[in-house]
Amino acid sequence: MDSKFSLLPKVINGGIAGIVGVTCVFPIDLVKTRLQNQQPGPGGQLLYKNLLDCGVKTFRNEGFFGMYKGSGVNLLLITPEKAIKLVGNDFFRHILCSEKGKLTFGREVLSGAGAGMCQIIITTPMELLKIQLQDAGRSASIDLAANSNTNNPAVNSKPPPPRLSATKIALQLVRQKGIFGLYQGCGATALRDVTFSAIYFPLFAHLNAMGKRREGSDQAVFYHSFLSGCIAGCTASLSVNPFDVVKTRLQTLHKGVGEETYSGIIDCFGKVLKNEGPKALFKGALCRILVIAPLFGIAQTVYYLGVAEYLLGIEKP
Incomplete structure (x- = not known):
């Protein structure tokens, strides 16, 4: 552990890491959201057959920019979110380590969990707004299919819904429910993020410690940090997919x-298991792995590259 905890460069590195990572993997995240949300129709039919089918249909129906629906709010909020997550873990590891700079496995888990708990302040509203924008095309397709099967001209002549934006959704929620309207699903978000971070960060730290060191530095070479982030992200992601x-x-x-x-976490778990079976809790698991593994591989690599230290003229250990 560093003898000093330099907050500013870590925050800047965390923000840059988040922006770069999210830009690379956002289309896969959109596909993941739509696969997780889809439920069997009356005849058991599904709008999307699999990851590839969902991606192709989304691109064909909504174009290239349709693959980035919700990315604006995500990129806006990912800077503080990733900064809190990555810096939070480093901070907790710093204050929980012993005088000899050692950290027990239990304290590593606690540090990760603490970082996950801190980030939900940003993550919950970010995810809430992002999901509405990502899922709009899927839910609109279901409504259109249902309306086309009715003979009611009043229903069939309904005008299309207004174009969604993060600002409109946020303002509507605040007007209807106050600021806490932006924190719908906060408990489930905490369940996912705290568990994820408690698994991810200790695993990443141990994997990263095994790698070759950069010349003149105590940091692992970039490709080892990338692989460590991918492996740890893949493992943690699969573990918490039911919560996601x-x-x-x-x-x-x-x-x-x-x-x-659904009325809450337990109700949702129960209805999904009853109506769709245990496999439904792993819907979008492959997509989530394809999002999280490279996202954290990229983020951890960028985080440790020392971009902020270079910009600020600070010597990196």
Whole structure:
């Protein structure tokens, strides 16, 4: 552990890491959200067959920029979110280590969990707004299909819904429910993020410590940090996927015609298991791994590259 904890460069590195990582993997994250949200229709039919089918249909129907729906709010808030997550873990590891600079495994887990708990202040509203924008195309397709099967001209002649934006959604939630309206699904978000961070950060630290060191530095070479982030991200992501499915469904404000609604975490778990079976809790797992593994591999690599130290003229250890 560093003898000193330099906050500013760590915050800057965390923000840069988040922006670069999210830009690279956002389209896969959109596909993940839509796969997790889709429920079988009355005849058991599904709008999307798999990851590839969802990606192709989304691109064909909504174009290149449709693959980045919700990315604006994500990029705006990912800077503080990633800064809190990465810097928070470093901070807790710093204050929990012994005088000899050693950290027990239990304290490593506690440090990760603490970072995950801190980040939900930003993560919950960010995820809530992002999910509405990402899922709009899927829910609109279900509504359109349901309306086309009715003979009611009043229903069929309904004008298309207004174009969504993060600002409109946020203002509507605040007007209806106050500031806490932006924190719908906060409990499920905490369940996912705290568990994820408690698994990810200790695993990454141990994997990264095994790698070759950069010349004149105590940091691992960039490719080893990248691989460590990918492996740790993949493991933690798969472990918490059921929590992510529940979080996604609880935070989806507009359900398609005939889709199930949920009153809370336990209710959502119960209904998903009853109506769709245990496999449903791992919907989007491959997509989530494809998002999280490279996201954290890229983020950890950028975080340790020392961009902020270079810009600020600070010597990196």
